[in-house]
Amino acid sequence: MKKLILLTGIILLVTAAFAFISYQEDPWKVPEKYEKLKNPVPADDASLASGEELYDYFCLSCHGNDGKGSGKRALKLNNTPTDFTxxxxxxQSDGALLYKIYSGHREMPGFKKRIPGNQDAMDGSFGKTRIPGDIVNYIRSFAKKIQQH
Incomplete structure (x- = not known):
């Protein structure tokens, strides 16, 4: 019986190790055309207010009020949501953040088709509206909030 318990424990440990290794080997690769993009939207009060509204609608449930991945849905996910702080x-570059918002990864859905006015923006640009830039500006504001406290 002890051997069976020991063997089961070893199998679980090896399985966990392989899962961890495969997680580490699954980086979120960003195409070069996005890496070089700069956000054309200034991080002014209007942008941050718009970004907060969009964040609350699209991101809050997983990433939480503080941007640390502590949203209500986070506990139900297999992978911890990214900590924006x-x-x-x-x-990361503005373009990398944009790409990740648009494309999604693992359990995070891609929001390209959900962001109004930007259905065709996967061409390596911020699209035709301010919306993606506002979201990136708001996500960047989490680090500034941490520094102020």
Whole structure:
């Protein structure tokens, strides 16, 4: 009986190790044309207010009020939502954030077709409206909120 328990434990450990390794080997690759994009929308009060409204609608349930991945739906997911306050996240280019919002990854859906006026914006641009830029500006504001406290 002890051998069976030990064997089961070893199998579970090996399975967990492989799952962790495969998770680490699944980076979110961003095409080069997006890496170089700069957000054309200034991070002014109007942009941040619009971005907050959009964030509340599209992102809040998983990423939470504080942007740390602590939304109500986060506990039901297999992968923890990204923490927007981390330096490693904030160091990404505006275009990388845009691409990730548009394309999705793992359990995060892509929002390209859900963002009004931007259905054709996967061409490596911020699209025809301010909306994607507003969302990127608001997501960037989480790091500034942390620095102020």
């Amino acid at each position: 981390l330096d490693i996240f904030q160091q």
